[in-house]
Amino acid sequence: MSELMNLIAIDEAIETLNQGLNSELTTEKVAITEAGGRILAQDLKSEIDLPPFSRSTMDGYALKAEDTFGASENLPAYLDVVGEVKMGEKAETKINSGQAVAVPTGGMMPPGADAVVMVEYTEKMEEDEIEVTKSVAVGENIVQQGEDIAAGDSLLAQGHLLRSQDIGALTGIGITEVEVFAVPQVTVFSTGDELIPPEEEPEMGEIRDINSYALGSRITKLGATVNYGGIISDRKEELITNLEAQLDKSDLIILSGGSSVGIKDLTIEVLNELGEPGVLVHGVSIKPGKPTILAIIDDTPVIGLPGHPTSAMVVFEIVVVPIIQKLAGRKEAEIKVQSQVSAKLSRNVASAPGREEYFRVSLEERDNQLWATPSLGKSSLITTMVEADGLAKVGLGTEGVKQGGMIPVILFD
Amino acid sequence: MSELMNLIAIDEAIETLNQGLNSELTTEKVAITEAGGRILAQDLKSEIDLPPFSRSTMDGYALKAEDTFGASENLPAYLDVVGEVKMGEKAETKINSGQAVAVPTGGMMPPGADAVVMVEYTEKMEEDEIEVTKSVAVGENIVQQGEDIAAGDSLLAQGHLLRSQDIGALTGIGITEVEVFAVPQVTVFSTGDELIPPEEEPEMGEIRDINSYALGSRITKLGATVNYGGIISDRKEELITNLEAQLDKSDLIILSGGSSVGIKDLTIEVLNELGEPGVLVHGVSIKPGKPTILAIIDDTPVIGLPGHPTSAMVVFEIVVVPIIQKLAGRKEAEIKVQSQVSAKLSRNVASAPGREEYFRVSLEERDNQLWATPSLGKSSLITTMVEADGLAKVGLGTEGVKQGGMIPVILFD
Structure with a gap:
């Protein structure tokens, strides 16, 4: 058994990948009517007073x-x-x-x-x-003249996600075009000899691809562009050919599947052969999601996710979302508060110290308080995700959270 | 002074409009790769077991x-x-x-x-x-065979917003096309003699249009299609001509501006002349946003929002968002939890009983708890919205909330 993985903490894993990324991002000018949800690539100051008179x-x-x-x-x-x-x-x-x-x-x-x-x-x-x-x-x-925005005032900074009020403020001072970062192009592959495209009828032993579409939909929702790479069988040559074909066209490549030991070793071997620096991290201290692989091949990050749909989606939220936001040019400081809420746990949950643990929860508002009910279920079941409203997190250092305790929850959208 | 408005509660106002809406919504078939974020127009059952074998x-x-x-x-x-x-x-x-x-x-x-x-x-x-x-x-x-989804199981119901995990579950059972509701077409107008398009240089007394673009961006974010109707001056004929030109093409028309009494009376007069049943509500017990108008003209809802950008955006969140969701076919039951979170107030806020009051807040996570700090500021200032993370609500029956009290917050996205 080659199960000697060096598990590293999730923040460290993401940081390791981020350090290796090319920080030069492409930018483009877009009309203000197309700029909502895009990330500002320039600092914006006002040249005029708003209102221009009292x-x-x-x-x-x-x-x-x-x-x-x-x-x-x-x-x-x-x-x-x-x-x-x-x-x-x-x-x-x-x-x-x-x-x-x-x-x-x-x-x-x-x-x-x-x-x-x-x-x-x-x-x-x-x-x-x-x-x-x-x-x-x-x-x-x-x-008063200039009371809303005074000439010379800094209005919005590079890396800011443009919301509807920001768009309004910009038209108010006559800005009708903005420089934004280009939308990241993300290629998703599913790997596994058992997988078939959803439009085909499975023979015995075959399973329709879930992960490409669940992850593709999430990538689109994040404002990135998804390129469906398709299914790769568990053969070295096919893995190489498919990855090579997409490396130049992609800002990020996501593979899911291949959690079994032999296939995982094959994936690591291929990622190390394809280019420098190759695999940076394999194995992170997160549950579900331990067999996650983070690699960079000639400036393109490649992330290997577990094959079980729930595990793949959890690791996507925790590991891939921050990387896509970084590739999109978003400033880190402004991300946290809005995607995460606090909720009270409706019953005890246990967790092993030494790893971050995520579990699916249903949310309910009672008495002005958000309550989270853990939905336990095998991570290979996609329906446990369909029934959930978000992911609750138990941190590295704790052995669980008691009923009534507060717990952070990442909302599904 | 004709300031004799019958203020009605916000829920009642929305319900009044909803009752008058045509409940027949257009549907269309879309590929599963385009279905994320769309609203399901059919109940979906599985015809097969997932997995199809143990x-x-x-x-x-x-x-x-x-x-x-x-x-x-x-x-x-x-x-x-x-x-x-x-x-x-x-x-x-x-x-x-x-x-x-x-x-x-x-x-x-x-x-x-x-x-x-x-x-x-x-x-x-x-x-x-x-x-x-x-x-x-x-x-x-x-x-086990069928443990995830069993043949005959109801999977998703009409009116459900399709998230990424739902898309994955559907491809898993071989569904590659779904019937969804058509995206609502929303026309936005700004009204006022003082307004000019943002690309023009204002003369003294003129102001660039903020609301069309702030609201347009929000409409796009909600998944609806925005049609920028432009600026309408405060003349009866122009209001009539512009509204008539867009009524047939729009599932919803939004006007903003015209909060001053004479203009508001003119708007009400025009909306009543243009078709049946005309104005249903003018004046709602909400702050900011009292002068809001809700009308239906020959099956097309028309909503008049206040002119101040912040007021317009607040009423948009509270009144227009549920109407767009209804026009989009979304089931009401599943909407609330995800857009609203609870936060602790960092200082006292006062409120007049008898109306719902909304104030902009900045959010901060401290000690696993979300704290909301009210940003007080004139509702004519768009920057108070730019600096805020969400809208906190003080309900009809209360005179305010004390520091440390829990308060529901609608997140900006």
Whole structure:
């Protein structure tokens, strides 16, 4: 038995691969309407103020705040209306003490005015006079020029994933095209003599390929492009031919299957022969997923996942997702919070110390608290993943988590 | 002042609109490689067993479990090796008492065998004899025929969003095409005389359109198709012409802007004139977002959102997302848990009872607990959204939440 694997911690394994990756990423310019979900390849500063002028946030009258000081229902202030600001037009009329100008929500503040009183607190006396029944402070009901974004402000940094609000902020300052990182091209192969494509009828002993499609769908969801490499039988020449054909075209190659010892040794042999530096890691201290292989062949990372669908998908989430995000140019700091939530365990789970352990959970919201129920089941059963909402994690140093304990959960989407 | 809005609760508003929607949704067939993220339009049952035969989950020997009972390092059992199962081939050799067949991980179980002993607990004595040093139970290290999915089992229901594991389960049972609901076509307009497209230089008083692009990006992210209708000025004829041009082509029309009273009245007037039943709701008890309008014009829902970007985006999340999900055919029951998480508040927030209140929060994971820090700021500032990770909710009946209290947060993605 050549079962002498050097198990290494998952973070160390990912770091080892990342260190070996070419950090030069391709970039491209895209229209802002296509930029949602892409990763920014430039730091973006604003060259202008947003708003470009001070605006009223209410329907009302622009005026000098001091003219309203002390005003009330019993003791109104009286002001001369000297004009009206129209939406989308320049406010020309200058306001002097004792004067007001009608202004709509979003309208430009006229020169000389420093506050807006809401129309609800005014009454028209004559065509050109209003009664004001409420005192307003300087700056009240105004958004100042540059208050949202000031000229020169850094808005978004390289490596940021562009969300819908970011897209809106960019059109607001006139940016209609952005430089983003190219979408990674990921090739997936399934390996194994027993596998057939899903459209074929299996003979006895044959099994339809699950992993190519489960992983391919996940790759697409992550915003990368998937290239279905197909099924590779457990023969050295076929493994070599297939990998060689895709190495140049791929930013990442994923193999799944071949967890049995002989096949795993064959895969390692081939990956070491194909190019430098070859296999960097084989065996990580994670359950499920121990037989994972991380390799780099002439700048292209190649990852060997276990054959069982659940194991392959778990290792994909834990190991492959961060690598795809790195290849996509995403900044590491902003990734964690959103994909992971905390939930309370609905029953005890055991775990062996010395490895990270992941188990599938169903989630339920009760009393403003998220509860996770572990779904135990063989990792070769894809239905245990179909029934789950996420993956709960028990860390390296613990022997399990008790019922009611908090546990981090990676959500499936 | 015609500020006599009948504010209604948000759930009631959405329900009112949903009741009026045409429930006949268009469907289409798509290849399984394109089906991730789509909503299933059919109930799916399996016609076959998965796996189609019992398989070993380990490298080892298939045998009769009873032949190993009592076996140990000190008292091994001895079995005759009568064959070897090859990956992907039918297991032909029948096993009798005292016999074993070599079997790889994933290999078919030979007839007569009811367990597998791992190769680690065996030693080859001669070419055709092994020593077994561990007792195995019936069924050990086997996945039984149909254990993952049994023929006739319901696998996925109409209205289910297809995730990557679902795609894998479907290819596993030979389903390579599925019937899904058509992607909703959503038209977005921004309204206001002050608005210009982002590629233009604003004159004094003019503002670049933010909402079309922020909302458009969000619509795309949700898996719907966005049609940028452009900017509509605050004139009745232009509103009518633009809406009429898009009604037939759209499954949903979103207007944003026009929160000021005169414009809002104009919008309501136009929506009531254009077709039946017209405006169903104007004014919902939500902050920000009170002036929201929900209408249906001849089967097409039309939603009027506030003009301030943050308000528009908040109402979009709370009101429009469920409507798009409904138009996409998604089953309501499966939506909630995944988009919402619970977090601890890092400081007190106040809220007026009688309305739902949403505020932007930054999230941070500390000590296995998600903490939410409210970012207070004017809802006209898009940067308050850029800096936020999600929306925290204070419900109708409460006057706020204290520091350390748990609060539900809708994550931005």
